[in-house]
């Protein structure tokens with residue numbers, strides 16, 4: 093199992109390209125299931141989750157080819173198996189995004205209940221509720237969602253759906269299903285994360301009729317069929333936010349190429365208050381930081397609030413900032429697993445349920461730590477960059493799910509970071 097070895101204490105300087113967003117690329121790969129024509133996706137990041145999704149769609153019969161420039165060509169003209177088996181989806185939450193497109197185009201689907209980061213119970217009841225409201229019959233049997241249209245029906249039917257809570261993949265699944273449904277669907281309480289308008293733009297390029305994406309009410313007029321299209325995946329705001337926190341913690345001056353400052357308002361506001369200098373510049377974001385910053389309290393909320401996917405990375409920064417801060421996780425019930433590992437590096441943190449109280453310390457000291465989920469891994473990498481001596485981050489397969497060559501990117505900025513593989517790990 094690969095590990096990352098980090099020798100802390102280097103500042104970060106230079107330019108780093110931000111990759112396409114994992115959480116946009118994954119639904120967009122599934123959107124290709126909605127059409128019999130070829131789809132081209134550009135700026136697809138090199139991630140384990142993307143490889144898993146490609147395996148999954150190929151298993152269904154999709155022809156999917158990826159080139160070295162980040163373009164994936166998909167052709168779902170002939171689908172032999174509209175199913176997502178457990179073996180292929182157990183590591184990846186986004187596999188549930190096959191359900192809506194398969195059901196909408198083929199009238200039946202068999203999709204395993206998904207895996208993904210173990211950060212909470214993560215039910216998919218809202219996906220099921222929405223698709224049932226559109227006329228689907230769905231039973232959960234032996235760990236699979238078995239979905240079909242009633243006898244005599246060939247299409248889902250549009251309706252008004254209000255989800256009990258804001259759900260990102262729930263909104264995406266229903267949006268894709270509604271694109272091919274009969275009549276109008278209105279999604280109330282829709283998620284507004286930038287990955288949703290990005291998916292909607294791709295669907296519109298495929299011929300879908302969608303309005304209101306990016307707001308909490310999305311209106312979709314279903315069409316009979318969708319055509320092929322070409323789309324570029326939006327930049328990964330969470331990868332960009334991770335680099336912002338890394339520079340804020342380690343110090344330095346870095347240009348994040350392709351990063352979108354308008355997708356990171358809540359995080360950038362906190363970093364500015366902490367004392368980092370951040371500017372939206374042509375083609376990206378420039379961040380500069382020096383010395384210890386001021387700790388910042390925050391609560392995670394749905395977009396445009398502070399993203400849960402940035403909570404752990406910002407906590408690493410707070411751990412070495414001046415003063416005390418309180419961090420509350422409101423989206424997932426078990427997303428504080430990085431705290432124990434930060435303690436091993438000398439951080440001072442107390443947790444009470446979903447809240448952590450962090451007393452910033454002037455220094456962390458390197459140790460062996462274990463990555464427990466994707467963003468917890470990124471948090472430990474940031475902590476390792478500032479800790480004295482060597483930090484060994486174990487179980488980085490979590491990191492590989494969602495970061496595109498992070499050690500190469502940080503290394504190019506001057507970090508002393510090395511992947512240990514095979515007998516060296």
Ligand SMILES: CC(=O)N[C@H]1[C@@H](OP(=O)(O)OP(=O)(O)OC[C@H]2O[C@@H](n3ccc(=O)[nH]c3=O)[C@H](O)[C@@H]2O)O[C@H](CO)[C@@H](O)[C@@H]1O
Nearest residue numbers: 115186214215216217218219258259260261262401423424
């Ligand atoms: C692949 C992807 O895009 N993953 C992101 C997506 O996950 P994901 O789409 O799984 O997260 P959701 O927005 O659905 O979850 C939000 C909350 O709603 C609950 N819930 C959700 C659906 C449902 O049917 N029932 C239910 O109870 C969840 O348990 C959670 O407490 O949004 C999360 C919240 O921004 C991010 O952390 C993940 O990185």
Ligand SMILES: C=C(OP(=O)(O)O)C(=O)O
Nearest residue numbers: 185186208209401466467
């Ligand atoms: C929680 C995340 O991913 P997933 O939903 O794929 O588990 C994440 O990207 O931080």
